[in-house]
Amino acid sequence: MEVQIKEIGSKGIFYIEENGEKLAEMTYSKAGETLIIIDHTEVSEKLKGLGAGKELVRAAVDFARERTIKIFPLCPFAKAVFDKKPEYGDVLSS
DSSP states (O other): OOEEEEEETTEEEEEEEETTEEEEEEEEEEOSSSEEEEEEEEEOGGGTTTTHHHHHHHHHHHHHHHHTOEEEEOSHHHHHHHHHOGGGGGGBOO
């Protein structure tokens, strides 16, 4: 599963696409230069149970670490992943 990233202005999306079909996505908004807010995660039935949502969050964490920014997980799914992964705490916005 390869996670791709697309940004347009102050919005962005992490997504998994196969054969031109978007099968999973996690959207975010930029809040200034040092914070992104994850607001929605959705995974197709085709990828349910395969860890696609967790892969999207992992990609967001890698993205934040590379750019030295923080993440505020407004999305309940993303928040649950952060709650279960203390190793992601370095990029979690307080």
